[in-house]
Amino acid sequence: MLELTPLEWEALLLSLRVATLSVVVSLPFGLFIAWLLARRDFAGKILLDGLVHLPLVVPPVVVGYLLLLLFGRQGPLGAWLYDHLGITLAFNWKGAALAAAVMAFPLMVRAMRLSLEAVDRKLESAARTLGAGRLSVFVTITLPLMWPGLLTAAILGFARSLGEFGATITFVSNIPGETRTLPLALYSLIQSPDGEAGALRLTVIAVVLALAALAASELLARRIKRRLEG
Amino acid sequence: MIWRGLLILTLLLWGPTAAAGQQQVTIFAAASTQPALSKLAERFEQGEDEEIGLRLVFAATSTLAKQIAAGAPADLFLAASEDWMDYLARRDLLAPGSRRNLLGNRLALIAPANGAAAPPFDWSRPQSLLALGRLALGDPDHVPAGIYAKAALETLGVWPDLAPSSARTANVRAALALVERKEVGAAIVYRSDAQGRGDVVTLGLVPSQLHPPIRYPLAIVAGRDSAAVRRAYDFLSGPKARAVFAEAGFQPLANGG
Numbered sequence: 001m002l003e004l005t006p007l008e009w010e011a012l013l014l015s016l017r018v019a020t021l022s023v024v025v026s027l028p029f030g031l032f033i034a035w036l037l038a039r040r041d042f043a044g045k046i047l048l049d050g051l052v053h054l055p056l057v058v059p060p061v062v063v064g065y066l067l068l069l070l071f072g073r074q075g076p077l078g079a080w081l082y083d084h085l086g087i088t089l090a091f092n093w094k095g096a097a098l099a100a101a102v103m104a105f106p107l108m109v110r111a112m113r114l115s116l117e118a119v120d121r122k123l124e125s126a127a128r129t130l131g132a133g134r135l136s137v138f139v140t141i142t143l144p145l146m147w148p149g150l151l152t153a154a155i156l157g158f159a160r161s162l163g164e165f166g167a168t169i170t171f172v173s174n175i176p177g178e179t180r181t182l183p184l185a186l187y188s189l190i191q192s193p194d195g196e197a198g199a200l201r202l203t204v205i206a207v208v209l210a211l212a213a214l215a216a217s218e219l220l221a222r223r224i225k226r227r228l229e230g
Numbered sequence: 231m232i233w234r235g236l237l238i239l240t241l242l243l244w245g246p247t248a249a250a251g252q253q254q255v256t257i258f259a260a261a262s263t264q265p266a267l268s269k270l271a272e273r274f275e276q277g278e279d280e281e282i283g284l285r286l287v288f289a290a291t292s293t294l295a296k297q298i299a300a301g302a303p304a305d306l307f308l309a310a311s312e313d314w315m316d317y318l319a320r321r322d323l324l325a326p327g328s329r330r331n332l333l334g335n336r337l338a339l340i341a342p343a344n345g346a347a348a349p350p351f352d353w354s355r356p357q358s359l360l361a362l363g364r365l366a367l368g369d370p371d372h373v374p375a376g377i378y379a380k381a382a383l384e385t386l387g388v389w390p391d392l393a394p395s396s397a398r399t400a401n402v403r404a405a406l407a408l409v410e411r412k413e414v415g416a417a418i419v420y421r422s423d424a425q426g427r428g429d430v431v432t433l434g435l436v437p438s439q440l441h442p443p444i445r446y447p448l449a450i451v452a453g454r455d456s457a458a459v460r461r462a463y464d465f466l467s468g469p470k471a472r473a474v475f476a477e478a479g480f481q482p483l484a485n486g487g
Contacts, residue, residue: 021243073301091302173297175256175287188288191404192264193427 004205008198010177011185012205014093018181019161021097023154026105030153034112055167056106064170067099071171095172096179100161107160108153115149116142148224155217159210182206252283255462256303258294259286260310260446261401262335262375262420266478267308273474274465282458290401292372298323298451305454306463308332308446310402311374315447325450332467333446334481336421337378337436342412343429351434356386363415366397366405374444375402379418382440406430420444422479446480 004012033052037045055063071078071089081087089095119142127137143150165183172179174188186202189195259267264286271284287294287304295314298304299321307324309315312331318324339351341362352358359365368376376398383389397414399405405417410429424432438444448466450459465471472482 017243020239024239024243068300078301088301090300091297173287173293173302174289175302176285178285191400191407193403193407193410193429195407 007176007185008202008205011180011182011202012209014096014177014179015162015181015183015209018093018096018100018164019158021094022100022104022161023108023157025097026101026108026157027150027154030105030108030157031112031150034109034116037109038113038116052109053106055103060103060164060166061170063102064099064167067095067102067167067171071095071098089172091172091175091179093172093178096164096168096181097161099167099171100164101157103164103167104157104160108157111153111156112146112149115146115152118149119145147228148221151217151220151224155213159213162209162213163206182209253281253458254283254285255305255458256285256287257306257308257462258298258302258304259288259306259308260291260294260374261288261403262310262423263308263333263446263480264288264403266422266475266480269478270466270471270474273470274462282461284462288401288403290368290373292374293401304451305456305459306448306450306466308448308466309374310335310444310446311377312445312447313377314374315449318449318451323452325452325455328450328455328463329447330449330467331445331483332448333475334483335444335446335479336438336481337375337382337418337441337444338421338424339416339418339433339436340406340409340424340430341416341433342409343431348431348433353386353434353437356383356388357391359383359386359388359416360391360395364395364397365392366399366408366414366417367419368402368405369398369400371398373399373401375405375418375420378441378444379436381442382418382436385440420479425479445483 033048036042037049037052068090069075071081073079073082073088073090078088078090081089087094089098123145124137124141127141128134132140162181163183164181165187168179168181169184169187174180174184180188182202182205186199186206189199189202257267257271267286267288271286274284275282291310291314294302294304294307295309295317298307298318307315307318315324315329319329339359341348367379368374370376370380380389383392397405397408399408402419402423406419406423406427408414409417409419410427416433418436421432421435424430448463450463475482
């Protein structure tokens, strides 16, 4: 087993932290958007759908730059957040999580929307006729049925967040211990003389991490399947 | 299982980030100062001031200046060009009176070492630069080392011919890395970059009259002046730091040069 240096631990833990916050914050929002897109008809639905998918198709640098314009010190949202809540996002790890969340959002919404559309609506109607309220039906019937979709969304979002590079480096820079996640640390090493060995080690760590995430998702999916069937 | 998961989640999200209890001074510094400044930071933390930690962020001066303008949490800025420091000064982002020119440097033409002694480059025949193969340099659109290099090549009249076969890098250290990996035939970097690198040979220093003088201004970022920041600032401009910078191939400038 390879020994990790303090710098590698720092980047690894930071990456996990950023990806976790990214997923935790975007799951509820994503679920709401997925529900809107799957179950509701309203004016501007195509526009919303397009907006949600935008990070998937524009260059990540564009996303990072827009985030900087919006959430930077002089940005309208950034200034408001700072003045009213004392929150700064630009150039710290929460900003890195925001960038990762925006980039991962379309993947998460897609996964949840698909599983939501696959839920048998007759089951929901039955629960309604038995007197359950809308919210209660959603929490006790719909959510458990779309559980595999939620899990896929979380894991996809987590994996995408771990790998986020372009929007992150544009929005929050490359500050050791604050915003230097695994991909950014790798980038720095590739650019510096003497970085060869370190870059290889980080590559190995990144691959191991990705494989671990995929294996975990597979195991969880099997377990859920067994529980749903059993 | 769910509760254990939630516990791990909470720790990940709200656990301590950096070394707690230590004051952190964040220095944004030109990529070319990396080896010297890293050495200095080690000395500072071990000998001078144990309760102050220096956090070093290296990138091209241009990248860092833009980030400081956008609100990045830098306390000190060591730039490789006066122009980019002016950029921040125009935006009132420097603590008044804190700006001083700390260092000078020279440009060097380097190539991968191949064992044989390389003949020194003859600057009176600049066309032979084209024969060296692809030339790496900092992106001359914004990276100071690239801007200086391009100015010199323009003075020599070879820039239009060289530009298409150049490799533009995000900072000057990346140009050095390309030469060390033998991916390019030559590069123009700082003398300090080439110093002490076994895998590269210096074909010659670029005559300094070919480009504007290379200056490294140091300044405290507006609103970040504190006792700890001052200590780091004084240390970087003090005699011990000068010695380390000189040893690394820079020219320490006297009293703000």
